[in-house]
Amino acid sequence: MNLETEKLFWQAVHFLIVKKHYRILQISKNHQEVWLEKTENKESPIIRLLHTDLDWSNRLKTDIEMVALNGERLRKRLVRGQLNITNIYFVPLPPVDDYEHLLTNPYIPAGKRKIKVTSFIVDEAKRHISLNHLRSVFGKELVFDENLNNDIEIEIHRLRHEAISIAATRAKAEESVFESGKPLLTYFFIIVQVIIFALMELQGGSTQTSTLIQFGAKFNPLIIEGEWWRFLTPMFLHIGFLHLLMNSMALYYLGPLVERIYGNIRFLFIYIFAGFAGVLGSFIFSTNLSAGASGAIFGCFGALLYFGVVFPRLFFRTLGVNILIVLAINLMFGFTVPGIDNAGHIGGLIGGFAAAGILRFPKKRKYGTQILYFVGTAVIVMAMLQYGFSGSASVVDKQSIIILAQDYIQGEEYDKAHKVLSEFHEVEEDSTEILFLLSFTEIKRNNLDDAKDQLHRVIELDPNFHEAHYNLALVYLEENSLENAKTYAENAVKIEPKRDDYQELVENIDAFIQVNQGN
Known part of the structure; x- marks a missing residue:
């Protein structure tokens, strides 16, 4: 040579x-x-x-x-x-x-x-x-x-x-x-969410609304009432086995990478804060009951994006293309498929990025930048909480009130059910579902006159509301107004002839009338 x-x-x-x-x-x-x-x-x-x-x-x-x-x-x-x-x-x-x-x-x-x-x-x-x-x-x-x-x-x-x-x-x-920590907490979180899922199944099923509420799902009416822990508990709950499986797999692949880059303690903060941010985003922009680790998992994406901002060459050489493609697919999936809480996903993504900016990387601190991230994040979080709790945001809708009232009724907490239904009825236009449930609580609280007024209003709004006819018949029967009771019981049968309990009520009222006439 x-x-x-x-x-x-x-x-x-x-x-x-x-x-x-x-x-x-x-x-x-x-x-x-x-x-x-x-x-x-x-x-x-x-x-x-x-x-x-x-x-x-x-x-x-x-x-x-x-x-x-x-x-x-x-x-x-x-x-x-x-x-x-x-x-x-x-x-x-x-x-x-x-x-x-x-x-x-x-x-x-x-x-x-x-x-x-x-x-x-x-x-x-x-x-x-x-x-x-x-x-x-x-x-x-x-x-x-x-x-x-x-x-x-x-x-x-x-x-x-x-x-x-x-x-x-x-x-x-x-x-x-990529050697700042071993992925211990990732596996711990997977084990925790599997155990909680098993407990939910034993307590009635992870897809049951009452079970989800009992275990701490994100439910805006209860958060408004002061159950602040619901900003954290939803990240450990899942709705159905497929939901648990998909999130556990995503955490299994993403979590160790983030934990190795940021270390165990930083990963713990990133995961928990991203989960909180995801629930906060869902609280502000979605009235639906929700649960799942998706917000925290999107926070892992956010932490990796921050890594890409600080180390762009290393990021694009090792992770960039694959991470960006997977993230884009997940976001598109959230925007196009109904029923997905995309507000929680985006909130978690931003939360993970912000948490990574606050903590940065082991042995690579920049206190000035970290303080700016901390102050900016704190201001945004406080502003969102203030907005959500001020009543300016529509964080509660009719469906969530109905779910909450039904949960109270199922637990025989009729005064609580009456309170949330009455407060919602005062600010919203007449709703047959709200009025019907409200009348049920009045019956249970022995306020039959109020119950009758509300049931009549339901029938006025919706003449084919057969349950309202049936309950009104029961109220009149309780008051011994047999003719009125028979009229509304027969109305219920006409609207819903296949209901045996409706037909049985008509027969019982006829029997009472015959006894009274015999006397």
Whole structure:
């Protein structure tokens, strides 16, 4: 091998690693071939440099095809749509036969048009032309020491040792970013949510509204009444086995990555705060009862996005494309599929990003930036809480009031049911469902006159509300107004003739009437 050409080879490698921050993908045992990577550089993300002898153009052609084949493997590994490879040969002399046509245009292999190999030769015969070409590609700051002396071997050794050492040090520093903690808490959270799911199934079923409310699901009416812990407990609950399975799998794959980057204590804060932020977002923008670890899991996405902001090169080289694709799919899924609490997902995403900004990374603190994140996050959280509890936001709707009232009624807490129904009825237009439930609580509280008024109003609004006719018949029967009771019982039968209890009530009233007439 020619020492002068080898020196140029290592000067180029040294420059790309030290000045341009390329990373070593692979290096041959004899140190004469080096593959470098810098995915942030869109024009030259992969550079392959080879110090060799090229006697004939056939060898050059075969080598270029081999570079394209390796490039296709790299493209798939990097999940790139298009990959450009800059391929540089350092040779004492170019091939003796015609070879220029192989360098005129980039090589694009047949059937694999996503790979483009741009090759050129640096040779002693056209030394200055070749070096100027290199500078045009990589910048004028690429300087070659062309002073040839007896210490050329020492200089080559120095350049090689320094370039490889710096690349190794950087690679080790990058790897250390992913070694801040072992994923212990991730598995702990998975175990906790599985145990709670089993308890919910034993207590009536995880899809039952009453069970979800009992275990602490996000339910705006109860949060308004002061049950603040419902900002935290929903992240450990799941609605059905499929919900549990999907969230557990997502946490299993995302959690360890975040925990390794941020460490155990930081991961704990990120996960819990993101879960809280997800529930807060759902509280403000969704009136539906909800539960699940989705907000906290989206917080893991948020923490990884913050990692990408601070370390963009490392992020896009290791995680970026895959994480962004998965996140985009999940957000699109949330926007297009009914029943998904996307407000909770987005709240968790923002919360995870903010929590990561407050804590940053182990041994990489920036107190000024962290304080700004903390103050900004605290202001936003307080403003959202104030907005939600002030009554300005529509955090409670008719359906949630009905669910709450039914839960109270099921627990025979009729005064509580009456209170929430009455308060909602005062601010909303007449609703047959609200009035009907309100009348039921009045019956249970022995306020029959109020119950009758409300049931009559229900029938006025909806003459086919058969349950209202039936209950009104029962009220009149309780007051011994048998004719009125018979009228409304018969109305119920006409509307819903298949109900045996309605028909039985008519028969019982007829029997009472006959007894009274006999007396």
